[in-house]
Amino acid sequence: MGALTVFCLLTSSFSHSSPALANGQLLSFSPDGLFELRRLPAEPGERGEARKELEITLRGRVIYRWTSAIGATSLFWSPDSRYLAINEAPGDRGDQLRLFALDPVKSTVTPLREPNGIKLRSEVESRHGSFLSRVDRVSLRAMDWREGRLWCKVSGIFTPKRQSGVHVPFHHLWVLQVNGAADPVLTEEWTLSDPKEQAYRDSGSQ
Numbered sequence: 001m002g003a004l005t006v007f008c009l010l011t012s013s014f015s016h017s018s019p020a021l022a023n024g025q026l027l028s029f030s031p032d033g034l035f036e037l038r039r040l041p042a043e044p045g046e047r048g049e050a051r052k053e054l055e056i057t058l059r060g061r062v063i064y065r066w067t068s069a070i071g072a073t074s075l076f077w078s079p080d081s082r083y084l085a086i087n088e089a090p091g092d093r094g095d096q097l098r099l100f101a102l103d104p105v106k107s108t109v110t111p112l113r114e115p116n117g118i119k120l121r122s123e124v125e126s127r128h129g130s131f132l133s134r135v136d137r138v139s140l141r142a143m144d145w146r147e148g149r150l151w152c153k154v155s156g157i158f159t160p161k162r163q164s165g166v167h168v169p170f171h172h173l174w175v176l177q178v179n180g181a182a183d184p185v186l187t188e189e190w191t192l193s194d195p196k197e198q199a200y201r202d203s204g205s206q
Contacts, residue, residue, distance in 0.1 A: 024055065027072060030081035034058055034104050037075060037084070042067050056084070056100065056109050064100070064109035078145045083178055085142035085150055088115060095120045097140045097152065101181050110181040124154065127189075128170070133158045136167065140174070149187065150176040 024038035035058055042051040054072060055065040068088050073096075076085045086098040095115040102109055117138070125135050138156030145151070154172040175188035 024053075028075055028077070030077045030084070030102070031079060032081040032104075035077075035081060035084070035102055036060075037072065037086075039072070054086075056102070058102075058104060058107055061107075063107055074142075076142050076145055076150075078148070078150075078178075080148075083112075083145075083150070085145075087141050095138075095140055097142055099142075099150070099176075099178070099184060101178070112178065112181070112184055120154075121156075124156065124172075128158075128172075133160050133168075148178075150178060150184070152176060153192070 024040035027037045027039055029036045035056060038055050038057060040053040040055070042053040052068045053065060054068050055062045057063065072086045073089060074087045077083070078085075081104075082102050084100045084102060086100075087096045088098065089096065095117040097113060097115060098111070099113040100109050101112055120140055121135050121138050124138050128135075136157045136159045138154060141153050141155075143151045143153055152174045154174055156170055158168040158170055160166055160168075171192040173188075173190045173192055174186055176184040177187045178184045
């Protein structure tokens with residue numbers, strides 16, 4: 001998927017943004033208009049870094065809230081307004097994706113996925129790694145909802161264990177099937193290639 005397409009997706013995800021409000025900044029609302037995502041300042045972290053509070057509201061009432069290092073960088077509502085995918089900053093552990101199931105009848109928000117770089121790296125290594133290589137870095141970002149499934153991009157770097165100074169970028173397209181409050185299931189995967197991005201070697205490595 002080209003850079004222009006990705007830019008359009010990210011732009012459309014914030015098409016309903018608005019200025020700051022008394023009870024936080026409205027970032028976006030669901031297609032059916034029932035749910036909203038808002039951002040507010042949060043208490044600084046242990047190292048004094050600025051953080052954000054994100055909250056999901058239903059008909060104006062807060063039903064879920066969490067603290068984020070930076071807040072949402074992009075977000076995607078499912079067309080039926082029953083799921084919300086949020087990309088946050090990667091942070092130290094790399095993973096970026098949060099996924100929620102929304103139920104307007106029960107007034108509940110169920111987290112289906114939280115950023116976990118260690119778990120994501122283990123999953124990628126189990127699918128593509130070997131005793132000859134390891135995953136140094138990996139991130140997962142939502143890109144779009146299509147036919148009720150969430151399309152995501154997995155990016156990272158492999159390093160051959162016998163050539164620690166060599167780094168091989170990789171990109172995969174993952175399609176996640178979501179069903180209610182159950183864990184999302186990886187149903188399809190493709191390898192993406194970028195001819196401009198080649199393996200590279202640390203300076204001074206032989």
